[in-house]
Amino acid sequence: MEQLAQKVGGMSLDAITEKYPNCHPEINPFDFYRAHLANVLSGITGVEPKIIYPALSWTSGLDKGDLMLAAPALRIKGQKPDELAQQWADKFPEDDPLFQKPTVVNYFLAFYLKPQPVVQTVIPLIQKQRAEYGRNKYHGLRDPKDPSKGKKRMIVEFSSPNIAKPFHAGHLRSTIIGGFLANLYEGAGWDVIRINYLGDWGKQYGLLALAFEKYGDEEALKQDPINHLFQLYVRINSEMSAEKEQIEKRKQEGEDVTELEANSLDEQARRYFKKMTDRDPSALAQWKRFRDLSITRYQETYARLNIKFDEYSGESQVSEEMMERIGKEMQEKGICKEDKGAMIVDFQELVPGKEGKRLEKPIVRKRDGTALYLTRDISELLARYEKYKFDHMIYVVASAQDLHLRQLFKIIELLGHKDIADKCQHVNFGLVLGMSTRKGTVKFLDDILRDVADKMHETMKKNETKYSQVENPDATADTLGISSVMVQDMSGKRINNYTFNMDAMTSFEGDTGPYLQYAHARVSSIRRRAGLSDEDLANADLSLLTETHAVNIVRLLALWPDIVQTTLRTLEPTTVLTYLFKMTHALSSSYDHLQVVGSERELMKARMALYDAAHTVLGNGMRLLGLTPVERM
Ligand code: ARG
Known part of the structure; x- marks a missing residue:
């Protein structure tokens, strides 16, 4: 990039970084292209480069150019935009080192990169940066000019299942999206803390302990805590409903049910949970065992998804003292008030207009004094701030909880912590419809992953020769299965609902996980057959890459760091995925035109260098x- 900067003349890379916000031309080719174009166009139009720079945008596809400019964006009065566009295009120098003369469509200028400069800079840049290509250590720095001031801190709270209850689609999506966001920010230089906020507290865990006393099996608990606890939970719940029905019936018949009620499962659960909140050692120890065993099991599953949490927090970890204190504070500040014995937040009184109405009237303390989901979240948020002093915190939670999080952030603000509330963000997502495996309705993540892996394994077996070469078919099938689920989940915008479709997601046709893996493995296979060393590729004569197919792949490669920057704004996995599929399509249509094995040696080296960069x-x-990219499948 340095050399290119010199050739382009006048502008050092540092000077470009100084000039535009978040601009790092040494790691993001498009930052460089925009800065250069802004300069050239400024000379032509008389408009400040700083105004032109942000007006330069991506095109919808390579055939439409690499960057484009809408003439009206420069706000020049008194002339028709399409005439302006044509005039500027005419004045654009023929001998620009980076761009061809722009084409004009209506009032749009379309800029196409000249092939050789981009080929000669981007492939070496990728060879040098490898896993770093696309990362940006500046984004997360407190002071981009002074790394010694440290990184900004991000908390991503995600997954957050409820112990002894099904790991439903909402948890699945939160896990996938949250894992991705944590990676995204880590790659952008933030200090990222991954928190899992478990649903692990409440009367239902008292009930679960009762169930274990009655029907628990030590062996089964250790073997498969998640399923065992779930079975107990289901069983005791149905018993409890039956019992409730009985009591109700007798009551109707005029019987005195006081004693029945006092000994009911519901009442026993309440008493057990009371022991837990009173920190009774044996009750707490039992509950902690359930929690710890469940976490150990979760960790194994998360590991398959390349996810590791820094903290397993949860509703149980919120301190009663803190909730009490905040409750008092809320009362003093008039944020909550009594209503039929309970404490409520009447947003309509506190927040003017439509917003107050929309926020409704949540309860923060029940009549019997127990805290609620919202109450815990308030304390937890403030405690997290105390502990981590985060710069930003993301909650990855289903859009079904939009209201809950809006209420939470507003209460924090009303408590006088607008600064903290402003650092918090809810990243939401839609529903998964029809999530069931072939064996029935899904209960746990493991069931889904196992089922999809089985399906992938069947598919792999259909190609006997290839199958025999795969070293560990079980592990590969597992990886492909996971890719299927994740890619399907990340294909649309987060907010959209989608239908869980096992056949579609495991297919090799269309933009699926297995297809993406196949595209990656195919390049690995070419590399194996080419038998070239890294040195061969580093010394390749890249000027041999002249075909449109080769140049188009490079144009896409050049875009990658900019895709990541845009993703930091959209927070949409589909921004990345759409790009990757564009890349796989460009690759697959190129193979017939850019033969590697069998070509003359220098050409083989150059083409392999291209494919290797794409592989990276x-x-x-x-x-x-x-995802875990596979080298062979
Ligand atoms: N455990 C909750 C549920 O399953 C999700 C927790 C979301 N996070 C939060 N801080 N409230 O619905």
Whole structure:
């Protein structure tokens, strides 16, 4: 890039960084292209480069150019935009070192990169940066000019299942999206803390302990805590409903049910949970065992998804003292008030207009004094701030909880912590419809992953020769299965609902996980057959890459760091995924035109260098999404 900067003349890379926000031309080719174009166009239009720079945008595809400019964006009065566009295009120098003369469509200028400069800079840049290509250590620095001031801190709270209850689609999506966001920010230089906020507290865990006393099996608990606890939970719950029905019936018949009620499962559970909140050692120890065993099991599953949490927090970890204190503070500040014995937040009184109405009237203390989900979240948020002094915190939670999080952030603000509330963000997502495996409705993540892996294994077996070469078919099938689920989940915008479709997601046709893995493995296979060393590729004569197919792949490669920067704004996995599929399509249509094995040696080296760079970028993108790229399948 340095050399290119010199050739382009006038601008050092540092000077470009100084000039534009978040601009790092030494690691992001498009930052460089925009800065250069802004300069040239400024000379032509008389408009400040700083105004032109942000007006330069991506095109919808390579055939539409690499960057484009809408003439009206420069706000020049008194002339028709399409005439202006044409005039500027005419004045654009023929001998620009980077760009061809722009084409004009209506009032749009379309800029196409000249092939050789981009080929000669981007492939070596990728060879040098490898796993770093696309990362940006500046984004997360407190002071981009002074790394010694440290990184900004990000908390991503995600997954957050409820112990002894099904790991439902909402948890699945939170896990996938949250894992991705954590990777994204880590790659952008933030100090990222991954928190899992378990649902692990409440009367239902008292009930669960009762169930274990009655029907628990030590062996089964150790073997498979998640399923065992779930079975107990289901069983005791149905018993409790039956019992409730009975009591109700007798009551109707005029019987005195006081004693029945006092000994009911519901009442026993309440008493057990009371022991837990009173910190009774044996009750707490039992509950902690359930929690610890469940976490150990979760950790194994998360590991398959390349996810590791820094902290297993949870509703149980919120201190009663703190909730009490905040409760008092809320009362003093008039944020909550009594309503039929309970404490409520009447937003309509506190927040003017439509917003107050929308926030409704949540309860923060029940009549019997127990805290609620919202109450815990308030304390937890403030405690996290105390502990981590985060610069930003993301909650990855289903859009079904939009209201809950809005209430939470507003209460924090009303408590006088607008600064903290402003650092918090809810990243939401839609539903998964029809999530069931072939064996029935899904209960746990493990069931889904196992089922999809089985399906992938069947598919792999269909190609006997290839199958025999795969070293560990079980592990590969597992990885492919996971990729299927994740890619399907990340294909659309987060907010959209989608239908869980096992056949579609495991297919090799279309933009699926297995197809993405196949595209990656195919390049690995070419590399194996080419038998070239890294040195061969580093010394390749890149000027031999002249075909449109080769140049188009490089144009896409050049875009990768900019894709990541845009993703930091959209926080949409699909931004990355759409790009990766563009890349796989460009690759697959190129193979007939750019033969590697069998070509003359110098050409073989150059083409392999190209494919190897593409392999790096595909791999970087896949890992960013949380996938494990396979080399063979
Ligand atoms: N355990 C909750 C549920 O399953 C999700 C927790 C979301 N995070 C939070 N801080 N409230 O619905």
